[in-house]
Amino acid sequence: MKILNLYAGIGGNRKLWGGEHQVTAIELDTKVAAVYQDLFPHDTVVVGDAHEYLLKHYKEFDIIWASPPCPTHSDIRRCGVHAGQYEALYPDMTLYQEIIFLQNFALKSTKWVIENVKPYYTPLIRPDAEMHRHLFWSNARISKIDLIDDRKHQKIVGSSEVYGFSLENYDVSDKRKALRNMVNPDLAKYIMDCLLEVDLLKDGQQGRLFHEVVA
Numbered sequence: 001m002k003i004l005n006l007y008a009g010i011g012g013n014r015k016l017w018g019g020e021h022q023v024t025a026i027e028l029d030t031k032v033a034a035v036y037q038d039l040f041p042h043d044t045v046v047v048g049d050a051h052e053y054l055l056k057h058y059k060e061f062d063i064i065w066a067s068p069p070c071p072t073h074s075d076i077r078r079c080g081v082h083a084g085q086y087e088a089l090y091p092d093m094t095l096y097q098e099i100i101f102l103q104n105f106a107l108k109s110t111k112w113v114i115e116n117v118k119p120y121y122t123p124l125i126r127p128d129a130e131m132h133r134h135l136f137w138s139n140a141r142i143s144k145i146d147l148i149d150d151r152k153h154q155k156i157v158g159s160s161e162v163y164g165f166s167l168e169n170y171d172v173s174d175k176r177k178a179l180r181n182m183v184n185p186d187l188a189k190y191i192m193d194c195l196l197e198v199d200l201l202k203d204g205q206q207g208r209l210f211h212e213v214v215a
Helices: 030-039 050-060 075-082 094-105 174-179 185-196 205-209
Strands: 004-007 022-028 045-048 063-066 109-115 127-132 134-138 145-147 209-214
Touching: 004 050, 004 174, 022 030, 030 045, 030 134, 050 063, 050 094, 063 127, 063 185, 094 109, 094 205, 134 185
Parallel strands: 004 022, 004 063, 022 045, 063 109
Antiparallel strands: 109 134, 127 134, 145 209
16 A cells, blocks of 8 residues: 655554554654654655645655644644643644645545644534544544554653653654654554554454443
8 A cells, every 4th residue: 555644753653553554754854754764664754844745745655644733723732721831823724724724635446534732622623533532524434433542642751662662862852842743653553554454353462452342
């Protein structure tokens, strides 16, 4: 499969996808992209604007994953504004632009998913799945699961090891942000298996990762 991984970061979502696919990762931050390339040397890494790349190349891939920037949507931002920690910002509508775009223009043969955090407001477009602290919009059937995730998001610092990733030996400007932005690799693999139509009930993975499946 040809997979487009937009807003790739250091590759938390990519970790468990395996090596049999052709993955193209788009990341705007040059130093973060260099970490991704080092960790996944067989992937094609493009330093550039993921939003524009999607517009120009969406017809070239079998699967598209997008994780647009989430800070302006998160409850952490809202609480921080009221606590005097952050400046109030307009929500970044990139998220909804990409959902609407793929809903209407993605090829019928292309499976896609857009991931973001649960926002502090009612989502403007109803998500197709909600898991852990994430919402997902997709043209694939994604069953809701109860993910086992012991990560303490607020306790992550630049020197932390998160999901087996450490940035200790890398030159990244904001290591804390890069680590906090990662999607749980187990959750990302489950979503990718849904896009690939892999039956987790047959391969035995589901019992290892999840408490329960809800129809």
